[in-house]
Amino acid sequence: MTQQIVLAICSFALALLGTLLLSALSLVVARSGSCTRSFRFETEARALTLLKGWLSPKQRASYERFRYFDVTGSDTGTRYRIHHGTQTNIEELSSTGHHVCKWCFVPDGDLVAGMSCWRRRSRLKPTSAARSR
Amino acid sequence: MATQIVMDRTGDTRHTFDTHDRAEVEKAERRFRELTGAGFTAAVRSGPGEQRVIRSFDPTAEETLFYPRLVGG
Secondary structure, three states, X not given: OHHHHHHHHHHHHXXXXXXXXXXXXHHXXXXXXXXXXXXXXXXXXXXXXXXXHHOOHHHHHHHHHHXXXXXXXXXXXXXXXXXXXOOOOEEEEOOOOOEEEEEOEEEOOOOOHHHHHHHHHHHHOOOOHXXXX | OEEEXXXXXXXXXEEEEOOOOHHHHHHHHXXXXXXXXXXXXXXXXXXXXXXXXEOOOOOOOOEEEEEOOEEEO
């Protein structure tokens, strides 16, 4: 009888411990997810601030309205449209402004969307103001 | 004061230095060499919405932006 009581108490204690551990684990996971989201949001905001700061007024207006902006290649004069995003977001345009193809460049490393857009702009952007779109 | 902005996974990291302080300028130049040596491209503003890629350290540049190389095609 005593053994049964001890066994029951031990089982109860084990179940309680398991529940507590599971709760703690789920709390840690939830907090970690929240931190990741918060970190991502913050880095996105910083990247966008930097991106907008380095765009021409016309590019900035286009980006804010349509989430894309146009640049002209410094060597070839080819026009590209850079959409907000992290991959396959560079669209090559013909001289008449029609879609030619899409390019997929990614920065070497893990950057957020605003940074990726900026990085691509830098790669394609001409040095001459006359070519600015 | 001048700023070196390095694009990274946190958005960017900024290093500010006094252009009149020789030690700080030397440190900034070392950082420039390290980053460009690691594959980063450096650019400075050349006008509103305009930028110019630089290959050597420019101590007079108010803002220098470093961005990582692109891969893909």
